[in-house]
């Protein structure tokens with residue numbers, strides 16, 4: 001614990017020392033800054049366990065018993081962490097004409113407060129590994145350790161922290177369902193429509209509370225990979241550039257600049273789109289992008305290799321501590 005704080009302090013000092021060198025040369029005064037973290041510690045071991053637990057259920061494909069069991073686990077955890085939990089069940093229709101039961105899970109802290117922040121992630125997993133290099137596996141469901149479970153694991157840890165130290169702002173944590181049943185690129189005769197993020201679209205049109213508003217939203221999607229790189233995503237910059245800058249600058253203050261890259265990334269259809277466009281809550285997406293891969297995401301994205309080997313406690317910590325820092329500064 002001591003060592004970690006010390007290391008962060010040194011990193012911050014080095015950073016500022018470099019930044020200040022030029023000034024020092026002209027004004028002959030050297031100012032030393034140490035950044036004092038305001039948020040309680042984010043426990044990455046705990047977050048990692050919450051990711052592993054979800055993966056242990058197996059793929060969480062809507063309308064399967066593994067999905068049901070995992071949903072029950074998420075609800076129980078959030079209740080244990082002192083949240084007011086609402087479940088929103090709906091029937092949604094997929095691009096391939098299947099009707100599914102969608103279950104959005106909403107955890108509220110200080111629901112009476114008007115000043116609120118919403119954090120979200122999807123908890124379902126993709127029913128087909130359509131990007132698997134092995135054609136015989138392209139119809140198998142994915143484990144979704146990174147794609148799904150990582151964001152949910154980080155947010156469960158945020159919930160645990162909120163129980164022990166409430167934030168000044170109200171908080172909602174939403175686990176959206178049926179995000180990942182979007183059409184494969186090779187699908188034929190796909191009817192026109194928005195087939196990703198079905199649970200989120202439902203919630204954005206039918207919020208769990210009439211007239212629900214939050215100051216801003218932060219989506220966590222694929223936030224567990226070792227050495228993940230988070231670029232400033234297109235829709236996030238279009239709808240909520242100030243929130244992007246706030247998150248990225250807090251990450252840098254905490255010494256996580258190697259994950260939160262100060263550069264623009266691609267524009268991605270994801271759960272923050274309906275939250276921006278339909279619910280009209282300015283929202284950003286913290287999503288791993290790999291500029292060197294074919295898909296723009298990690299090499300194992302939507303393959304059978306999206307397993308716990310690709311989840312790193314360091315990355316979970318960088319993301320979790322950063323959003324806690326932003327949250328606990330919110331007055």
Ligand code: AHN
Nearest residue numbers: 147180196221268269270
């Ligand atoms: C598209 O591939 C269009 N959007 C990515 C959204 C996503 C899928 N995030 C995780 N899985």
Ligand code: ZN
Nearest residue numbers: 126147180302
């Ligand atoms: Zn996915």
